[in-house]
Amino acid sequence: MTTEQMKEKLGGMLTDHRYTHSLGVMETAEKMARLFGADVQKAQTAGLLHDCAKQIDRETQLAMCDKLGVPLDDLKRENTALLHAELGARLAETEFAVCDSEILGAIKYHTLGRANMTDLEKILYLADIIEPNRREFEGLKELRALCEKDLNEALLYGLELTIAHIGRKGRILHTQTMEAEAFYRNLLHKEAYHMKPLDAFEKAKKAVKVLDAKKANDIALLKVSDLTILADYFVICSANSTTQVRALADSIEEEFEKVGIIPLSREGKQGLNWILLDYGDFILHIFYQETREFYGLEKLWDDAEKMDVDKIINEL
Ligand SMILES: [Fe+2]
Ligand SMILES: [Fe+2]
Incomplete structure (x- = not known):
């Protein structure tokens, strides 16, 4: 042939x-x-x-x-x-x-x-x-x-x-x-992998950077590994509209998919006022601004260590 x-x-x-x-x-x-x-x-x-x-x-x-x-x-x-x-x-x-x-x-x-x-x-x-x-x-x-x-x-x-x-x-x-x-x-006498999979903190930092690039408001990163078995980190942010809530969730999914990471689940709560993306070692909450205030998630996790988001955003 x-x-x-x-x-x-x-x-x-x-x-x-x-x-x-x-x-x-x-x-x-x-x-x-x-x-x-x-x-x-x-x-x-x-x-x-x-x-x-x-x-x-x-x-x-x-x-x-x-x-x-x-x-x-x-x-x-x-x-x-x-x-x-x-x-x-x-x-x-x-x-x-x-x-x-x-x-x-x-x-x-x-x-x-x-x-x-x-x-x-x-x-x-x-x-x-x-x-x-x-x-x-x-x-x-x-x-x-x-x-x-x-x-x-x-x-x-x-x-x-x-x-x-x-x-x-x-x-x-x-x-x-x-x-x-x-x-x-x-x-080739190589001892270790060239490439290690991202750890939980690296993934959470990546999420913070993507959210910042997509103009999410008031991004917070909480270390919850000592407080719960749900995840090691929570990433929380706000959006100005339900359309933006969805757009932010889509951007995160897209960026993580590029490095082969897909969420365990994606849940829409209260219509599109709150989307939760569970990546196993970190969980992302994207809220419509008023819904975030109403649920006060950060107050519930007041004991969690708050990571310096500005520092993460500005690091290379
Ligand atoms: Fe093939
Ligand atoms: Fe192929």
Whole structure:
């Protein structure tokens, strides 16, 4: 099959968004192959086809894996995001007539990685994360820079970013990814992660800064870790209208989502006069000004340590 024929067939199997992503991965993989002396044509095919099974629903993916004899462990069975790589490698073979084991291996390991990866596997793993259509996230700029310098360093950093992301989402990390990270950390004699997940105070500070940038009024940050098991910090602020209450909550969700952090819950109380976003280790209360005065939440938590918000806003 020619690349053009593959593109045509793949276009019918994926959404526009996924197809654009696949083209981005193809071009990035191609560039990296050139840079690191890998097979450009193979990188192109692997990049183009890596997500060919992504749009198939979970039940069908499972049935297809069983039919095609793709071995799956429990975690892969439960998580469609992990399933599509295994199945994708088989579909590349059966639907796109790819018989090169290197290309098929790269597709198979593109989500989890593994210890001792081939250069093509590394290139696809990384191209999938850094292709130009990816939304910004913390560490992406640094990873893109490493991808132009050193394949193993980039891979280790890419694995670390993935592990941190999985941790923040509260998902279970697959042993294959753990083994890959340990393998490359040992290989490069690195002792610790480049990147630590944000701790509770860092998250609360980030919330304060986002609220300030979005013109929230009277922002307060209370340390409540010694007083309750609900959270370590409360962030409280006021808005001039219910529209602003909602806009502030949306901005917080958006900014935290960029670094892979999603709230455990979002509750609207009293209509839109009060929105509560629970991020586990910190809770954010956004009040319409009068509602804040009425409930007097800060008086209830009078014993809590009040952090210096101005200092947080002004720090770099
Ligand atoms: Fe994928
Ligand atoms: Fe992908």
